[in-house]
Amino acid sequence: MVGIYLHIPFCKQACSYCDFHFSTNLNTKDALVKAIIKEIENRYNYLNNNKLGSIYFGGGTPSLLNKQEFEAIFEAINKHFTCDKAAEITMETNPDDISKENLKIWKQLGINRLSIGLQSFNDEELKWMNRAHNASQSVTSVLMAQDEGFDNITIDLIYGSKFQDLKTWESTLLQTVSLNTQHISSYNLTIENKTVLGIQNAKGKEPSINDDLSSKQFLMMSDMLQQNNFIHYEISNFGKPGFFAKHNSNYWLQKHYLGVGPSAHSFDGTSRQWNVRNNNLYIQALENSTSYFEKEELSVKDRFNEYVLTRFRTIWGCDVNEIRSLFGEEIEKHFLKMVTEKKNDLEENNRSYILTTQARLYADGIAADFFID
Numbered sequence: 001m002v003g004i005y006l007h008i009p010f011c012k013q014a015c016s017y018c019d020f021h022f023s024t025n026l027n028t029k030d031a032l033v034k035a036i037i038k039e040i041e042n043r044y045n046y047l048n049n050n051k052l053g054s055i056y057f058g059g060g061t062p063s064l065l066n067k068q069e070f071e072a073i074f075e076a077i078n079k080h081f082t083c084d085k086a087a088e089i090t091m092e093t094n095p096d097d098i099s100k101e102n103l104k105i106w107k108q109l110g111i112n113r114l115s116i117g118l119q120s121f122n123d124e125e126l127k128w129m130n131r132a133h134n135a136s137q138s139v140t141s142v143l144m145a146q147d148e149g150f151d152n153i154t155i156d157l158i159y160g161s162k163f164q165d166l167k168t169w170e171s172t173l174l175q176t177v178s179l180n181t182q183h184i185s186s187y188n189l190t191i192e193n194k195t196v197l198g199i200q201n202a203k204g205k206e207p208s209i210n211d212d213l214s215s216k217q218f219l220m221m222s223d224m225l226q227q228n229n230f231i232h233y234e235i236s237n238f239g240k241p242g243f244f245a246k247h248n249s250n251y252w253l254q255k256h257y258l259g260v261g262p263s264a265h266s267f268d269g270t271s272r273q274w275n276v277r278n279n280n281l282y283i284q285a286l287e288n289s290t291s292y293f294e295k296e297e298l299s300v301k302d303r304f305n306e307y308v309l310t311r312f313r314t315i316w317g318c319d320v321n322e323i324r325s326l327f328g329e330e331i332e333k334h335f336l337k338m339v340t341e342k343k344n345d346l347e348e349n350n351r352s353y354i355l356t357t358q359a360r361l362y363a364d365g366i367a368a369d370f371f372i373d
């Protein structure tokens with residue numbers, strides 16, 4: 001099934017490591033919601049009338065939208081798309097936005113999955129990240145959401161910072177497991193150039209990531225979470241049975257999705273397009289009915305390269321029969337030749353190849369070796 005992603009590009013404050021598109025100036029929120037609604041109307045045909053299996057509010061911090069703004073967006077979606085009864089409707093939120101009142105509103109709106117940006121249980125680290133919440137809010141936010149009846153919750157964690165050694169990471173994982181959520185996304189901290197962290201790192205005021213320690217943390221996490229009933233189904237994602245993220249799985253399984261809002265990406269099977277990464281330009285373009293996106297037609301080689309890049313990150317892996325039917329016999333031959341070269345990094349299951357746990361540490365590099373120029 002297909003999905004819609006809505007990018008809500010506002011945050012209360014800028015986290016020191018964050019490279020997503022967002023603004024801390026909320027003055028244009030009204031105009032932006034109107035522009036998003038207009039884009040939904042304009043692109044009613046993008047998904048060819050296929051039923052929506054997932055709606056995902058990401059950002060930014062979508063929980064900064066109020067009830068009326070959400071209602072207006074849902075109204076536009078329901079007017080122009082058909083939503084499956086069992087659709088996963090996710091909203092990203094941060095612990096500081098979670099209150100009894102908000103949880104009730106989100107539930108009434110039909111949001112059935114919360115993605116809570118916990119990141120850490122360490123106050124000093126949260127401060128260093130410039131997060132707007134503390135460790136105790138991290139915990140209580142999840143408990144409150146569970147109390148309000150949210151039974152599909154994912155939390156985000158970050159590892160690899162200078163605050164986490166193996167011992168503290170182990171206790172972070174134990175605390176995470178004790179929250180009893182259905183899903184966990186955990187990302188290795190990366191230092192991006194234009195972020196506060198990147199600038200401080202370039203000046204020598206912040207250390208670079210210790211890759212060796214990060215690798216050990218990754219392997220520890222994979223082990224511990226699997227021992228606790230989570231399936232490590234994508235490099236950074238762990239789900240209990242029946243709770244893999246439908247939205248993200250759409251990306252990894254090459255399903256079609258419509259991305260709405262500034263910086264959002266869309267994919268229709270043969271082309272990819274991405275919206276302008278600037279709130280004002282996006283709003284103006286929608287108001288004036290001018291172009292707000294760039295588009296790239298994907299060649300068979302491009303699609304194969306994307307296939308191996310995403311599939312090697314997952315437990316579904318790269319399937320030889322699927323490769324032949326999607327990309328043809330020549331590319332199948334190329335794939336099998338590379339499989340022979342990389343056999344130490346791969347496990348085979350019924351003509352489908354996945355990376356060994358150890359090889360997952362270098363997934364993107366291994367996938368790149370399979371690329372066709």
Ligand code: SF4
Pocket residue numbers: 010011012013014015018019020022059060061094117
């Ligand atoms: S709340 Fe999320 S999107 Fe906003 S700055 Fe922090 S990490 Fe980035």
